[in-house]
Amino acid sequence: MSKLKILREDANYSFRSYFELPNDTDEVLAEFGYAFARTRLQLPRTNRQLERLNELRQQIEETIPYVSLSSEAAKREILIAPVLSRVAVISKRILRIEYPLKVNNLLQGNLDYLIQSEHSLIVVEAKRDDLTRGFTQLAVEMIALSMLENAPDTIYGTVTMGDVWVFGTLETASRTVTRDISSYTLPDNLEEIVKIFVGILE
Numbered sequence: 001m002s003k004l005k006i007l008r009e010d011a012n013y014s015f016r017s018y019f020e021l022p023n024d025t026d027e028v029l030a031e032f033g034y035a036f037a038r039t040r041l042q043l044p045r046t047n048r049q050l051e052r053l054n055e056l057r058q059q060i061e062e063t064i065p066y067v068s069l070s071s072e073a074a075k076r077e078i079l080i081a082p083v084l085s086r087v088a089v090i091s092k093r094i095l096r097i098e099y100p101l102k103v104n105n106l107l108q109g110n111l112d113y114l115i116q117s118e119h120s121l122i123v124v125e126a127k128r129d130d131l132t133r134g135f136t137q138l139a140v141e142m143i144a145l146s147m148l149e150n151a152p153d154t155i156y157g158t159v160t161m162g163d164v165w166v167f168g169t170l171e172t173a174s175r176t177v178t179r180d181i182s183s184y185t186l187p188d189n190l191e192e193i194v195k196i197f198v199g200i201l202e
Contacts (some may be wrong), residue, residue: 007031015109015144019127019137025179027167028136032106032143036176043156043167044199045192048090053191057088059200061189072128075162076112079186080126083114087197093117107144116200119143122156129165131183135161138175141169156200162186165193 006023007013015071018028026036060079067078070198081097093115113124127134145155148179155170159180166185170177184193 005031009106012105013108013143014052014108015111015137018140019130019133021133021136023135023136025139025177027133029139029177031144032140034139034143034170034177036139037176037178038181040168040182041169041178043180043196044202045195046198048198050090050194050198052086052192054195056082057187057190058074061192064187069162070128071128075128079114079162080124080160083186083190083193084115084124085196087194088115090194090198091115091117091201093201095101101141101144103144103147105132107140107147110143111141115197115201120152120156120200122155122158122197125157125159127159127161129161131161132157133166134161135166135168135179138168139170139179142168142177144171146170160190165189176190197202 004026021028029036054074063078067074069075084095088125097115097116099111111123112126115122123145125134126136138157142155144158145151153172157168159166164188167180
């Protein structure tokens with residue numbers, strides 16, 4: 001029986017706390033009995049023709065030169081929210097923003113974005129910088145979601161700095177969180193990013 005090495009069971013941790021920990025992702029996930037892997041994920045992609053993506057790409061490209069994207073809030077408003085809003089409209093799913101979640105004193109806080117369909121669930125964590133620590137926070141959020149009643153066997157997550165998006169999965173059966181070694185960028189990979197999101201939700 002391994003003892004908790006990083007987390008104190010009598011302390012309170014928010015999801016944000018995991019971003020601030022100096023420990024590597026695998027060490028943090030081991031506290032929850034999860035393994036960590038990095039590989040090229042075979043993510044679902046929709047085959048549907050997606051409408052109005054050219055308009056969205058044009059909007060993003062026209063806006064970027066005139067907005068300072070130095071803060072997390074700016075990236076969320078200018079780059080992240082427009083993409084996820086389009087995903088919500090295409091998928092006809094509710095996009096929840098700053099979604100509160102509390103499982104216990106180790107797993108609590110607000111999820112930046114959450115979209116779910118009958119059989120799948122995606123959590124999106126927005127970060128100003130540091131995708132590595134951002135992924136650690138995302139992974140812990142996915143673990144929290146896996147503990148909810150009727151949670152799917154595979155939970156999908158994305159950490160993004162607005163211009164760069166990295167996907168991950170949590171498999172409840174193998175208790176493994178996997179980070180994709182590929183990443184996607186805006187505005188160049190806009191269509192691919194949206195097709196992945198819609199494919200997951202279909």
